[in-house]
Amino acid sequence: MITRTEIASLPVAAEVDVLVVGGGPAGVAASLSAARLGVRTMIVEQFNCLGGIATAGGHAHICLYSEWGSPRRVVGGIPFETAQRVTSAGYGVHNNHEADFEIEGMKKVLEEMAEQAGVTLRYYTLFAETIVEDTRVVGVVVQSKSGREVILARRTVDCTGDGDVAASAGCKFLMGAEDSGPCQPATLMFTIGGVDYDRVRKFRGTDYKLKSVWKQAQDNGDMRPFQNQIMGWWWTPTRPDQVGINFTHINFIDGTKAEDLTRATIEGRKQAYECIEVFRKYVPGMEECYMISTPNTVGVRETRRILGDYLLTKEDLLAKKTFSDSIGYGSFFIDIHCVSGPGMDQKTYRPEPGFKYQIPYRILLPQKVENLLVAGRCASCTHEALGSLRVMPQCGVMGQAAGVSAALSLRTSVSPRQVDVGSLQSLLREQDCIVEESDIVKANT
Numbered sequence: 099m100i101t102r103t104e105i106a107s108l109p110v111a112a113e114v115d116v117l118v119v120g121g122g123p124a125g126v127a128a129s130l131s132a133a134r135l136g137v138r139t140m141i142v143e144q145f146n147c148l149g150g151i152a153t154a155g156g157h158a159h160i161c162l163y164s165e166w167g168s169p170r171r172v173v174g175g176i177p178f179e180t181a182q183r184v185t186s187a188g189y190g191v192h193n194n195h196e197a198d199f200e201i202e203g204m205k206k207v208l209e210e211m212a213e214q215a216g217v218t219l220r221y222y223t224l225f226a227e228t229i230v231e232d233t234r235v236v237g238v239v240v241q242s243k244s245g246r247e248v249i250l251a252r253r254t255v256d257c258t259g260d261g262d263v264a265a266s267a268g269c270k271f272l273m274g275a276e277d278s279g280p281c282q283p284a285t286l287m288f289t290i291g292g293v294d295y296d297r298v299r300k301f302r303g304t305d306y307k308l309k310s311v312w313k314q315a316q317d318n319g320d321m322r323p324f325q326n327q328i329m330g331w332w333w334t335p336t337r338p339d340q341v342g343i344n345f346t347h348i349n350f351i352d353g354t355k356a357e358d359l360t361r362a363t364i365e366g367r368k369q370a371y372e373c374i375e376v377f378r379k380y381v382p383g384m385e386e387c388y389m390i391s392t393p394n395t396v397g398v399r400e401t402r403r404i405l406g407d408y409l410l411t412k413e414d415l416l417a418k419k420t421f422s423d424s425i426g427y428g429s430f431f432i433d434i435h436c437v438s439g440p441g442m443d444q445k446t447y448r449p450e451p452g453f454k455y456q457i458p459y460r461i462l463l464p465q466k467v468e469n470l471l472v473a474g475r476c477a478s479c480t481h482e483a484l485g486s487l488r489v490m491p492q493c494g495v496m497g498q499a500a501g502v503s504a505a506l507s508l509r510t511s512v513s514p515r516q517v518d519v520g521s522l523q524s525l526l527r528e529q530d531c532i533v534e535e536s537d538i539v540k541a542n543t
C-alpha cells in the first residue's frame with residue numbers, strides 16, 4: 099500500500115468528480131452517463147482508444163440486446179445508443195439482438211460520444227495503485243510517459259475488467275471456476291481479408307463452426323489440436339471481404355499477470371496463422387485470405403470478480419430472478435469455454451427462448467470500501483453467472499448504473515452505497531435505460 103508521504107511527493111495530474119479507470123464497454127457507459135449528469139469526469143485508459151475488447155481486443159461484434167431467442171429488446175441506454183450511432187455513421191449494422199461494426203469506425207464514434215458528453219480522456223496511462231483514506235477511495239496513482247502521478251477523485255469506478263482498482267484497495271475477490279480453479283481460456287482475435295463470404299456461407303451450410311474441417315486438418319497434421327470449432331465469424335456488410343475470427347484458445351492463463359498475457363499473445367498469434375493456412379487449403383471462398391490484423395490485446399474472458407454486497411449466481415439467472423434494486427437485464431446464455439482444452443465447457447447452458455434476468459445494483463458495490471464502484475466483467479458474481487453477465491451490452495448496463503450512481507451520490511452527498519435506489523432507477527430511465535418489465539414494454543412498442 100502506498101504511504102501518505104509517497105503520495106504527497108507525486109504531482110497531481112487531475113482532480114475530478116468521477117474517475118473511470120478502463121475505457122471498455124463498462125467504462126464508456128460509466129463515463130458518458132456521469133458526464134451527462136454534469137459532473138467532471140475522466141477516463142484513464144492504458145491503450146489509445148475506447149471500446150476495450152470491442153476495439154483494442156479486435157472483437158467487432160456485440161450481443162445480446164434482446165431476450166434470449168426472442169426479438170424483444172431488454173437493453174437500452176448507452177449500450178444500445180452505441181449500436182445505433184455506429185450504424186448511422188456508416189460503420190456497421192445492428193438490430194434488436196446485436197451489432198456488427200468496423201473496429202476503426204467504432205473507435206471514432208466512441209470518441210465523438212465522449213467529446214460531446216465532455217468526458218476527459220487520458221490514454222497511454224496505466225492505473226498503478228489505489229489511494230485509500232480510512233475506508234474511502236480518494237483517487238489513484240497512475241504511470242505513463244509523463245511519469246508517476248496522482249489523480250484525485252470524489253468517486254472512482256473500476257472498469258478495468260480485472261478489478262485492478264478494487265484489488266489494490268484491498269477488496270476481496272473470487273477468481274476462476276469455484277470447483278476446478280482455472281479461468282476461462284483467452285482468445286487472440288484476428289481479422290482477415292480476401293474472403294468471398296457468400297461462398298464460405300454456402301460451404302459451411304449447417305456446420306457453422308466448421309467442426310469437420312478442423313477434425314480433417316488435425317487428422318492430416320495441418321494444425322495442432324488447440325481448438326475444434328469456430329467460436330464466431332464476425333462480418334459486416336460495410337466491409338464485405340473481411341471477417342473477424344474468434345477461434346484461438348489459450349488455456350491456463352492468469353490475465354492479471356503480464357507474463358501470462360505475453361505467452362497468450364504469442365501463442366494466439368501462432369494459432370491464428372495456423373488457422374489461416376487451414377482456411378486457404380480447406381474452405382472454398384478463402385483460398386486467397388490473408389491476415390489484416392491481430393489486436394492490441396489478447397481477449398481475456400475472466401479474471402477477478404470483486405465480492406460485492408450481493409453475489410449474483412447461476413441459480414439467480416436460471417430462476418430469472420427480479421430484484422428491487424434492478425439496474426437492467428442480462429439474457430445471454432451461460433457461455434463457458436472449456437477451462438482446460440478446446441471447445442466449450444460442460445457448464446455451458448443454453449436457456450429456453452425468452453430467457454432474461456435482472457441485474458441488482460448491489461453487485462457493483464465492493465464490500466468494506468466507500469466511494470468505489472466496480473462495473474463490467476469484474477462485478478460480483480460466480481464463475482457460471484459471469485458466463486452470461488460478461489457480454490458487452492450487460493457490461494454497459496452495469497457501467498451506466500455505476501456512472502449514474504456516482505453522479506447521484508455526489509448530488510445527494512452520500513456514498514454510492516447509500517444512494518436512493520428509486521432515484522437511481524428514475525435517472526437511468528431518463529437516460530433511456532431498461533430497468534424493469536414496464537420499460538421493456540415501452541421500448542418494444
Ligand SMILES: Cc1cc2nc3c(=O)[nH]c(=O)nc-3n(C[C@H](O)[C@H](O)[C@H](O)COP(=O)(O)OP(=O)(O)OC[C@H]3O[C@@H](n4cnc5c(N)ncnc54)[C@H](O)[C@@H]3O)c2cc1C
Pocket residue numbers: 119120121122123124125142143144145149150151152154155157159160161162223224225226257258259260262284285286287330344396397398399473474475476488489490491493
Ligand atoms: C474473445 C472474446 C470474445 C467475446 N465475445 C463476445 C461477444 O460475442 N459479444 C459480446 O457482447 N461480448 C463478448 N465478449 C465479452 C466482452 O467482450 C467482455 O466481457 C467485455 O468487453 C468486458 O467489458 P469491460 O468494460 O468490463 O472490460 P474490457 O472490455 O476488457 O475493457 C477494460 C478496459 O480497461 C482498460 N484497462 C484494464 N486495466 C487497466 C489498467 N490497469 N490501467 C488502465 N486501463 C486499464 C483496458 O485497456 C480496456 O480498455 C467476448 C470476450 C472475449 C475475450
